[in-house]
Amino acid sequence: MLLKLASARKVLFVGGKGGVGKTSVASALALERARNGGRVLLVSTDPAHNLGHIWEMALSNTAARVYTAPSGYVDAVEIDPHSTIERHFSAVSATMMKLLPERLHRSAQAHLELAKTAPGSHESAVLERIAELIDQGLDDYDLVVFDTAPSGHTLHLLSLPEKLTGWTESLLASRSRSDRFAAAARGIVGGEEDPEAAADSELRRTLIARRDRFALMKKTITEGATTGFVVVTVAEKMPVAESLDIVAQLHSLGVDVASLVVNRRSPADAGAFLAERRKREDVCLQELREQLPTVPMTELPLLVRDMAGEDALEELAALITAT
Amino acid sequence: MEPLPTGRRRETFFRRWSAFRDGLNEFYVGPYRQMFKREQQGEEDLFMIAVLGEALGVPDPAAYYTAELMPALWEDFHAWHRRIGIPRSPLDQIKCC
Numbered sequence: 331m332l333l334k335l336a337s338a339r340k341v342l343f344v345g346g347k348g349g350v351g352k353t354s355v356a357s358a359l360a361l362e363r364a365r366n367g368g369r370v371l372l373v374s375t376d377p378a379h380n381l382g383h384i385w386e387m388a389l390s391n392t393a394a395r396v397y398t399a400p401s402g403y404v405d406a407v408e409i410d411p412h413s414t415i416e417r418h419f420s421a422v423s424a425t426m427m428k429l430l431p432e433r434l435h436r437s438a439q440a441h442l443e444l445a446k447t448a449p450g451s452h453e454s455a456v457l458e459r460i461a462e463l464i465d466q467g468l469d470d471y472d473l474v475v476f477d478t479a480p481s482g483h484t485l486h487l488l489s490l491p492e493k494l495t496g497w498t499e500s501l502l503a504s505r506s507r508s509d510r511f512a513a514a515a516r517g518i519v520g521g522e523e524d525p526e527a528a529a530d531s532e533l534r535r536t537l538i539a540r541r542d543r544f545a546l547m548k549k550t551i552t553e554g555a556t557t558g559f560v561v562v563t564v565a566e567k568m569p570v571a572e573s574l575d576i577v578a579q580l581h582s583l584g585v586d587v588a589s590l591v592v593n594r595r596s597p598a599d600a601g602a603f604l605a606e607r608r609k610r611e612d613v614c615l616q617e618l619r620e621q622l623p624t625v626p627m628t629e630l631p632l633l634v635r636d637m638a639g640e641d642a643l644e645e646l647a648a649l650i651t652a653t
Numbered sequence: 654m655e656p657l658p659t660g661r662r663r664e665t666f667f668r669r670w671s672a673f674r675d676g677l678n679e680f681y682v683g684p685y686r687q688m689f690k691r692e693q694q695g696e697e698d699l700f701m702i703a704v705l706g707e708a709l710g711v712p713d714p715a716a717y718y719t720a721e722l723m724p725a726l727w728e729d730f731h732a733w734h735r736r737i738g739i740p741r742s743p744l745d746q747i748k749c750c
Contacts, residue, residue: 415717418717418720419720422720422721422723422724425724426723426724426727428724429724429725429727429728430724430727430728434727438723438727441708441723441744442720442723444707444708445707445708445716445717445719445720445723448707448712448713448714448716448717449712449714449716450713450714450715450716450717451716451717454714454715454716454717454718455717458717494715494718497715497718498718501700501703501704501722504696504699504700504703505700507692507696508693508696508697508700511689511690511692511693511696512689512690512693514689515686515689515690515693530725532724532725533722533725533726536721536722536725537722540718540721
């Protein structure tokens with residue numbers, strides 16, 4: 331079920347409440363797809379990265395091979411917003427130095443330092459890196475799996491491309507109005523050259539490039555044939571309630587909810603305690619099924635061992651294929 | 654006084670006439686040009702505030718992106734703060750005057 335999904339889509343986001351096993355499910359899914367001959371890029375967007383712990387390797391902002399199968403592989407990335415911020419601002423700074431006279435260089439640098447630490451810069455950088463990795467993934471890989479941060483953070487990130495498209499649109503519209511007024515004023519005096527035209531076209535070019543990038547990202551995220559969201563949960567009251575929330579919000583963002591994964595189901599045959607738990611879990615799942623009758627659901631059992639290392643992931647991956 | 658030769662007289666007449674015509678044109682059209690200029694400036698002020706938000710103390714969640722626009726706006730900044738009636742640069746980190 332899940333494996334079929336992983337073969338059909340190009341981009342999968344794995345998300346859910348904190349601590350339900352998003353990273354394990356995302357990793358096992360990536361591993362299974364690689365064993366099926368896929369080239370997989372596995373990306374962690376959570377600021378508190380766990381991906382490196384589960385694969386027992388130190389990971390960074392650039393892709394590193396974590397798993398090799400006979401005909402496929404998994405490359406993993408832990409997004410580091412700081413290095414993206416640095417890269418972005420040094421590019422801006424280079425442009426500024428090129429355009430500005432020497433005496434303004436110091437103050438321009440100081441201004442950029444301030445923008446670097448602005449509250450939104452961190453998540454903008456994560457978003458930028460996600461966009462880059464989606465681009466790269468669509469070209470060089472068969473599947474990109476995003477192991478996302480707990481739901482609120484991720485839903486906000488996914489809503490950003492649309493909001494920011496609106497933002498660039500309104501700035502561009504302001505530039506157009508300003509241009510029209512300038513042209514009207516010029517037309518009256520008769521075709522006098524505008525000295526600001528060069529700077530203005532630079533503004534416009536930057537804004538248009540931005541808008542196109544956001545629009546492309548929004549399109550990729552909301553294209554059901556390309557992108558799907560896998561909601562991971564455990565069969566308990568609070569995670570189930572939060573999962574229902576996530577699904578509702580994803581629908582309003584236009585993101586396709588491709589699958590539900592219920593992780594760590596208690597066994598019915600391992601003592602009275604766990605059997606009783608399982609009964610209670612069944613009640614929670616019943617509600618989830620009723621609320622989301624059309625979303626396919628996969629159940630994964632509670633495993634004895636800790637989810638770390640390739641062996642553990644292979645065990646989980648085998649269960650994903652089996653169900 | 655000697656009458657001017659015909660050619661010179663015609664030239665002078667044309668010069669005065671076109672000066673008069675230009676003046677008339679300015680008299681009628683000038684106010685509209687002012688209006689368009691003012692509208693344009695209003696629009697540019699708005700843009701400047703949107704881009705400089707963070708530096709002006711309005712939290713700007715898009716600072717990461719507005720920074721990209723700074724190179725093209727930096728030189729206008731001085732003219733802008735003068736125009737909105739602040740004689741010295743209002744920002745510590747932009748020392749244009």
